[in-house]
Amino acid sequence: xxxxxxxxxxxxxxxxxxxxxxxxxxxxQATTMFWYRQFPKQSLMLMATSNEGSKATYEQGVxxxxxxxxxxxxxxxxxxxxxxxxxxxxFYICSARASYEQYFGPGTRLTVT
Amino acid sequence: xxxxxxxxxxxxxxxxxPVLLRCNYSSSYSxxxxxxxxxxxxxxxLLLKYTxxxxxxxGINGFEAEFKKSETSFHLTKPSAHMSDAAEYFxxxxxxxxKSTFGDGTTLTVKP
Numbered sequence: 001x002x003x004x005x006x007x008x009x010x011x012x013x014x015x016x017x018x019x020x021x022x023x024x025x026x027x028x029q030a031t032t033m034f035w036y037r038q039f040p041k042q043s044l045m046l047m048a049t050s051n052e053g054s055k056a057t058y059e060q061g062v063x064x065x066x067x068x069x070x071x072x073x074x075x076x077x078x079x080x081x082x083x084x085x086x087x088x089x090x091f092y093i094c095s096a097r098a099s100y101e102q103y104f105g106p107g108t109r110l111t112v113t
Numbered sequence: 114x115x116x117x118x119x120x121x122x123x124x125x126x127x128x129x130x131p132v133l134l135r136c137n138y139s140s141s142y143s144x145x146x147x148x149x150x151x152x153x154x155x156x157x158x159l160l161l162k163y164t165x166x167x168x169x170x171x172g173i174n175g176f177e178a179e180f181k182k183s184e185t186s187f188h189l190t191k192p193s194a195h196m197s198d199a200a201e202y203f204x205x206x207x208x209x210x211x212k213s214t215f216g217d218g219t220t221l222t223v224k225p
């Protein structure tokens with residue numbers, strides 16, 4: 001149980017375009033989901049906390065107009081990277097909270113050319 | 114506030130010898146502590162977790178960790194390293210509002 005999926009697992013997009021990443025809790029409901037970013041050979045940095053039915057809370061330094069987060073249901077949160085640039089290339093990982101524990105998705109590798 | 118310090122950025126051991134990955138934490142609340150492993154270009158896999166029960170926690174693949182409140186430590190150990198253990202390891206603390214704070218990671222290299 002407690003499986004979190006992400007789609008797509010890997011995406012390449014052109015600079016200036018937008019890309020949407022989905023995070024789903026497959027067998028449980030998650031009122032809270034988290035989005036992390038991981039640059040090569042670095043640790044995971046929390047970008048934002050996504051609460052179902054309300055606005056996301058962004059960490060300091062994260063542009064909320066660039067990284068749009070929607071948490072429309074108890075099993076789905078989406079992260080949209082708008083007007084992507086090469087410096088946005090990274091590994092994006094989501095997690096969903098259930099019973100005070102977080103379950104992590106497998107990650108989405110974004111490459112912006 | 115909470116933070117995690119992984120004391121070694123790189124650890125290298127020979128196959129069959131013990132592994133010790135060190136982690137110190139700070140937290141204003143009673144924390145939950147986790148160790149995750151990440152293989153190259155892969156997601157995170159939970160090795161073990163401490164959530165205020167037994168202080169010696171056993172995880173998967175022969176790993177275990179001991180929560181020491183007096184030392185604010187949660188070091189990860191394994192009696193005998195295997196080649197497949199080579200990966201990146203993250204110590205994570207979670208307390209306030211369920212947010213998780215990751216350490217910088219420790220790269221474990223296992224030599225044949």
